[in-house]
Amino acid sequence: MSNVRPEGSDRPFSQTLRRLKDAGLRPTRQRLALGKLLFDAGDRHVTAEQLHDEAISHGIKVSLATVYNTLNQFTDTGLLREVVVSPGRSYFDTNIDEHHHFFYEEDGALKDIPRDAIELATLPDAPVDAEVTRVDVIVRLRRAGDNRSQ
Amino acid sequence: MSNVRPEGSDRPFSQTLRRLKDAGLRPTRQRLALGKLLFDAGDRHVTAEQLHDEAISHGIKVSLATVYNTLNQFTDTGLLREVVVSPGRSYFDTNIDEHHHFFYEEDGALKDIPRDAIELATLPDAPVDAEVTRVDVIVRLRRAGDNRSQ
């Protein structure tokens, strides 16, 4: 993070604009705004609902349907990564490098684990008819002193 | 699995009965029937909907609500383990030993990976305020020759 041109200053959308171009997505007003929220703040884990609330509270006029569309398109084009840890809720991760996650079961919080902090010494061979697309390690946590069963 | 009394023969519910007793759950007709479907067939991964369909087609009269209740109670009491791999769908695994999963992204199929087939050489320290409850490794697969993005 020792860039000459700091993010989010005079050229507020240049970073997102480039990403959208590279992904072959039209830089519309809502995609630029959502992309800015997502990518200008470092590594983030958001749900559609959260991002929508955030956009609204920033005065960005965007529907929830568009937030869903956008998150899915960003995921399909590799700008985001979907993390599945909790039934009935999808998280989208702005960190698309290989890495893993801590998951706090009580409140659903996610925390990145850097790639190097987990070393998989042995991996099973993929079944003959398939190839591995990704290996996810999820370390589930309970806050100390919290004894609830779920 | 070298038992003298084979499963599912003359004493059809004895295995499930014992499990329910140990878990402190009343052996009701529907819990016995669902338990039998779940536990008499070796390692299984089912959704609530699947198990309900299966029960109905076996002539067991049980509501979907009860299937959900039962799966959740079995999970809470450690008879089952919930596996989260796919947004908007919960799988329940009859194998409660430490192990991991292959996940076929196309059709949502799950396959056990035995505990020893994956060796985690390095694990990050849990954050100071929390303790690890479980480490899940999910190896996501795409069937060879299948080039769909999702």
Place this chain on the structure above:
DNA sequence: GAGTAAGTTTGGAATTTTTCCAAACTGTTG
């Protein structure tokens, strides 16, 4: 820059999965 085709956005309805609820029912205990 105006015209146009293709791509996007939108609100609302629809879908899917899961939970909730109050009434009816069943298992257990004495």
Place this chain on the structure above:
DNA sequence: CAACAGTTTGGAAAAATTCCAAACTTACTC
């Protein structure tokens, strides 16, 4: 077998996500 607690049930409700057709933007062309 009475009585209480625990279970089951169908239907309604909730929560997350997708679908849809109409309105709106963007990118292209001249």
